[in-house]
Amino acid sequence: MRPIAEQTILVTGATDGLGRQVALDLAEQGATLILHGRDHPRGAEVLADVHRAAGHERSTLVLADLSSLDEIRRLAAEVEDGFARLDVLVNNAGLGGTPDRRESGDGHELVLAVNYRYYDGLEESTAGPQAYDADSRRRLWTLSEELTGARFEL
């Protein structure tokens, strides 16, 4: 396995909470981060912190609302086209449930849409040959498994 300082790691939901802290911890170890957010000013603030923590400016910000399938596809294409390698995908972006059912713009239950659905698009896009090399295997860390409180209509 490559040293962290030689790895490129995509962290979804890097603008707050666990995702932000994971990104900063990895940056302190020298990793190159692809930081995902959905708000440019907040993402730019985290990117500046990551640059300071890493001591280099190789990291990048990408933006997408992960409740939208179109946005997920666009982000997947951006990652596939824009980055030569990806060692780790940290599936962190997510939200908690509420007593009332909420739906994404695509008409899916919101917690299910955000905490689970986006994996498919991102994982497929990052599973191509460019994600691998002779001594490295892409790894997935999944933090956003929370489904408590999601309201289903079965």
Ligand SMILES: NC(=O)c1ccc[n+]([C@@H]2O[C@H](COP(=O)([O-])OP(=O)(O)OC[C@H]3O[C@@H](n4cnc5c(N)ncnc54)[C@H](OP(=O)(O)O)[C@@H]3O)[C@@H](O)[C@H]2O)c1
């Ligand atoms: N904290 C816990 O006790 C706990 C327990 C079990 C599971 N988890 C899971 O761990 C993950 C992180 O939790 P946390 O407490 O750090 O959450 P958090 O502070 O609320 O951060 C969640 C991150 O996900 C992003 N996000 C939410 N909805 C999004 C959307 N539609 N499109 C793009 N990004 C979106 C948020 O972006 P914005 O900043 O733009 O809102 C934020 O960056 C979540 O998936 C959560 O379900 C947490």
